[in-house]
Amino acid sequence: xxxxxxxxHHVLPLKVYLGVATALLVLTIITVVVAQxxxxxFNLIIAMAVAAIKATLVALYFMHLRYDSRIYAMVFVxxxxxxxxxxxxxxxxxxxxxxxxxxxxxxxxxxxxxxxxAAPADTTHLAADTTHSAQSPAPAxx
Amino acid sequence: MSSSTEHAEHTSHVAHHFxxxxxxxxxxxxxxxxxxxxxxxLFGGLFCFYSIYRSWNPEIFHSAHQFLDVKLxxxxxxxxxxxxxxxxxxxxxxxxxxxKQTILFLIATFLLASTFMxxxxxxxxxxxxxxxxxxxxxxxxxxxxxxxxIFFSAYFLMTGLHGIHVLGGMGLxxxxxxxxxxxxxxxxxxxxxxxxxxxxxxxxxxxxxxxPLFYLIG
Numbered sequence: 001x002x003x004x005x006x007x008x009h010h011v012l013p014l015k016v017y018l019g020v021a022t023a024l025l026v027l028t029i030i031t032v033v034v035a036q037x038x039x040x041x042f043n044l045i046i047a048m049a050v051a052a053i054k055a056t057l058v059a060l061y062f063m064h065l066r067y068d069s070r071i072y073a074m075v076f077v078x079x080x081x082x083x084x085x086x087x088x089x090x091x092x093x094x095x096x097x098x099x100x101x102x103x104x105x106x107x108x109x110x111x112x113x114x115x116x117x118a119a120p121a122d123t124t125h126l127a128a129d130t131t132h133s134a135q136s137p138a139p140a141x142x
Numbered sequence: 143m144s145s146s147t148e149h150a151e152h153t154s155h156v157a158h159h160f161x162x163x164x165x166x167x168x169x170x171x172x173x174x175x176x177x178x179x180x181x182x183x184l185f186g187g188l189f190c191f192y193s194i195y196r197s198w199n200p201e202i203f204h205s206a207h208q209f210l211d212v213k214l215x216x217x218x219x220x221x222x223x224x225x226x227x228x229x230x231x232x233x234x235x236x237x238x239x240x241x242k243q244t245i246l247f248l249i250a251t252f253l254l255a256s257t258f259m260x261x262x263x264x265x266x267x268x269x270x271x272x273x274x275x276x277x278x279x280x281x282x283x284x285x286x287x288x289x290x291x292i293f294f295s296a297y298f299l300m301t302g303l304h305g306i307h308v309l310g311g312m313g314l315x316x317x318x319x320x321x322x323x324x325x326x327x328x329x330x331x332x333x334x335x336x337x338x339x340x341x342x343x344x345x346x347x348x349x350x351x352x353x354p355l356f357y358l359i360g
Contacts, residue, residue: 031353035354035358059343087186091194094198
């Protein structure tokens with residue numbers, strides 16, 4: 001609660017707002033100029049780094065997180081941590097799945113699946129069902 | 143604690159279930175930040191969608207993004223940054239009890255938001271005209287490679303949801319202009335302006351990421 005001794009209305013000097021806005025505009029120019037060159041993978045990294053700096057400036061000064069009670073910053077950073085888990089783990093899955101399983105694209109043999117899961121008594125009934133479902137297109141790779 | 147002196151004056155805006163104006167404001171602020179958390183996660187789903195499909199189709203995202211106009215996107219980025227500045231200055235003016243200036247800054251914010259939407263309108267109508275539409279409505283044939291509609295699905299979903307947020311913000315700012323001109327706010331009570339400001343800055347913040355992700359694919 002040490003952060004809570006702020007005055008009732010924390011009025012920032014005008015030059016702070018103008019300075020932050022100028023920095024945001026300069027960073028926008030930088031990100032547009034950098035995108036004209038081709039650094040391969042680094043283009044995305046640079047663009048995201050510049051965007052992160054801009055977002056930090058907006059959050060700290062325009063949204064007053066630097067001067068407000070820490071609880072609001074915790075809520076905001078908390079949301080970003082959930083977002084990082086959400087996107088990070090999804091990307092680990094979608095990009096690295098092949099490292100664990102060998103992905104082989106081949107048509108799914110409907111009949112085999114039906115016979116494995118069905119009780120032996122029902123085979124004649126299911127055989128008819130199988131020929132019918134074999135006409136539906138097999139799911140593609142992804 | 144520190145607010146005992148301010149509390150001596152009559153504070154009609156404090157609801158009876160709050161101890162004082164400061165507690166009421168802190169509650170509103172915490173509630174707003176929790177709302178912004180849900181907004182981050184709402185857009186987060188779309189950012190996740192974007193990440194997966196861009197990593198699967200890097201060449202499509204590169205060739206399709208060339209159909210976006212960097213000049214219009216950059217202009218809109220500048221427009222939103224300046225509107226964030228005018229919003230912050232509107233709050234500052236109210237803190238300093240300059241009502242007229244507050245209204246002027248709010249009107250400026252509203253006009254900048256309208257500018258953003260007008261530019262977005264021209265971008266959208268151009269793409270709709272060319273048939274660069276999401277999913278099954280995609281009819282454009284000028285992009286090389288398979289499944290270019292994925293890029294435009296992401297583009298329309300993410301900028302569209304963002305645009306809806308800009309429209310919502312414009313409604314809130316209009317409401318603030320009316321309330322401010324009716325003398326509903328003072329340096330001791332301007333919570334709605336401050337909370338709308340937080341929301342407006344988040345909308346700007348999301349665009350800060352959308353702009354490089356769609357217009358500046360290297």
